[in-house]
Amino acid sequence: MTFTSTAAQAHSARRFSPLASPLVLLAAVSILLVALLLLPLTVPIGAMYWDLFIYFDAANRIFGGQVPGVDFFTPVGPLGYWLFALVEWIFPKGQPLLVAQWSLFLVTGPLIALVVADVDKRSRGLALALLGPFLVFQLLPFNVTSYYSFPSVDGFGIYNRQITEILYVLAAGLVFAASRRVILAVVVGTMLALFLTKVTGFFAGGLLCVVALAARRIELRLALAAAAAFLAVLAVLELFLGIVSAYVGDIVALLSMNEGSLLPRFLQAASIHFTVFGPLCLLMLALAVFDGREIAGAAKSLARSPGWTSLARLVDRPIVWIAAATFAALFVETQNTGGQGFIFLWPMLLMAWTRRGAMTGTRLGLVALLIAASSLPYFVEVTSRATRAFVGQMKYQRLANDHLGPLGQVTQRPEIIHHAEVMKQIYMDHPETYEAIARAGELPNFTLYSEPDFQLTWLMAVDEAAGAIKAFEASHGVRFETIMSLNFVNPFPWLLERQAPHAIAIGADPYRAVPDPDGTVISAVQDTDLILYPRCPVTGANERLRSLYDVAIQTKTKITLSPCWDAYVDPAVAAAASAGAAPKLRGAVSAVQ
Structure with a gap:
């Protein structure tokens, strides 16, 4: 040259x-x-922010000895997950998006x-x-x-x-x-x-x-x-x-x-x-x-x-x-x-x-x-x-939460956080509306996942689920060692220091990134202690994920864990929960469905 x-x-x-x-x-x-x-920095939550939490699912599996691609299906190669896991381990207080970006x-x-x-x-x-x-x-x-x-x-x-x-x-x-x-x-x-x-x-x-x-x-x-x-x-x-x-x-x-x-x-x-x-x-x-x-x-x-x-x-x-x-x-x-x-x-x-070179003029x-x-x-x-x-978040409000850890290091405009809280309550009070929308193959809003208020609602629901799981375990003397979520991401094993089932895809977009389950996957789902199904809101994607694993899920019993979450557990656990004292959860009913 x-x-x-x-x-x-x-x-x-x-x-x-x-x-x-x-x-x-x-x-x-x-x-x-x-x-x-x-430093425990925060960032203003943006469109499709939950993509970031795929990295927590992968990191938790890596720390548990699983190998990306070998022990679980990944939408991309392993390097980003390895780097995230390493940097998160060194800097556990780091803001997750900054950890993913800078790793x-x-x-x-x-x-x-x-x-x-x-x-x-x-x-x-x-x-x-x-x-x-x-x-x-x-x-x-x-x-x-x-x-x-x-x-x-x-x-x-x-x-x-x-x-x-x-x-x-x-x-x-x-x-x-x-x-x-x-x-x-x-x-x-x-x-x-x-x-x-x-x-x-x-x-x-x-x-x-x-x-x-x-x-x-x-x-x-x-x-x-x-x-x-x-x-x-x-x-x-x-x-x-x-x-x-x-x-x-x-x-x-x-x-x-x-x-x-x-x-x-x-x-x-x-x-x-x-x-x-x-x-x-x-x-x-x-x-x-x-x-x-x-x-x-x-x-x-x-x-x-x-x-x-x-x-x-x-x-x-x-x-x-x-x-x-x-x-x-x-x-x-x-x-x-x-x-x-x-x-x-x-x-x-x-x-x-x-x-x-000698190029000049015009x-x-x-x-x-x-x-x-x-x-x-x-x-x-x-x-x-x-x-x-940077300037905008000076007037933003931090998301209040009890169980999210670094996942909750986000901010947004107070009125958007309030809107997310209102929508979460509506999802809880009127599930039949969103079930009908899901059956029609649509989302409540065409750009639902791009809206930060949905991302905030989802984080609020995750916080609720983490608290509900802890309360259920304390009330009924059980511990769910493996947890799966019939949702795009599964942050619960990370948040609760548990394990995710082997062989299950991370970044579970059922339309683009979840293969039809084989015998190994079905067996892993059957062996999972707790399978979570989100209802705030019900969506076609989550319905499709449930249908993909339906053969394995049929071996479980469905209970209502909290207003925003159904759960599939071992029939013995569900029977004991039904016969025993109900968990002390606000608005929750632990009853066999």
Whole structure:
């Protein structure tokens, strides 16, 4: 690759204060994150916040000795769950969303440090230009598209954000790193992280690596060494945990449940992200026009004398890198709801600027304008939403609870919390209305899960259930060691320090991420001590989950645990509860149904 850096630039980099070093900045950020995770911070709850609690379900299983993919079905790879479990164990008071968001820094931090340290030897300005946006997107838990108008954070799309943040590091290393050792470490580290996080990100990263190989940014020998190291790590994971084959099996199962044409998804992704996709297309068109003769000359040279050198002359140019990264970003977005979209194109856009050469006047202004239009919208969106959330929650109210622990470290506007309380009471008083809506295959509100008031109602119901379980156990002298919830997430084993049943899927979306139960799953459900069914409100998704496991649930007896929760327990437990004293629960009746 041709850099604009020269000896003069290297001298310019050295004359900066050591405090301006990107490595010093990274160290300072790391210390700040540790300090913040030691505090019981709160964040304003946002749309689909309950996605975050999948991580607690996974972490509880991991601490209980279960292996993601092997002992329970997962919607994505195991890395994010492992990192969350580790950081949560070290910082038990940390706000859960910040733990989930910042835990990836254990992987991306050292890798981006290698890249910027290498680039800093030639150009400090360029190193800081790579590091600055990375830190913004890595540290702020916000997606580039908003699903709710009031200031709030995004507890959903976490692993979607993670793969684009990893791809950012990979792109920066492939485009700007000069050291072979750095490139090797970055390629192996990021591709492993992408594979073990979400396979769509792995395919996108593979495309970037193919372009790098064709452009001779990666030599064939280095590519083979990276592949060997990658496969060696996977072989060790498979040998000791059996996780690779299980993960591949989960991917196949998910693909079978989510069949459909990719073209509509590409069109949808392009339309959702047209704010940057449109300028990127115009930028590529401009570069094609401005460099048309040179591109045509390189193509003719390749046709006359095929070879690596001729191919590299054609491929190693901004328009090719931007086109490949744009396609990779679109591919990632075809499988995502929420995330940070096209953020990993920034290194390619920087490349276009550093290779502007002798471009001047109108052409230079147009390229600068299109680069800004392709990069600034998402940077501004994330930073502005973060600022609104920080300022807005100064007047927010913390959610009152007795049993939620770190799950309850959230705030929201007092009137929204009041609305959630009112709706919970209505769900309790008029269940037949919501049962009718569920039978019709609808939700009470088309965007129900995107509304923070629903997320608050759900947390209130979880708090109620945790208290009800403790009271039931105390009244009847029983202890439920394994707990399952016929709901999207199951935080109860974590909250009550129990176990979740083996083999049961986490992130239980019955329409997209729960395979038909086999004999192992049915047996695990039958062996579960307590199966919870939420009624505030009754939804079609929860009804479908109950029907999926109906064969196993029929071996249980249903009791009313609390106004918002039915429970399925062993018939002997239900009989004893019916014959004995009723639990002292406000509004609850412990009667066999």
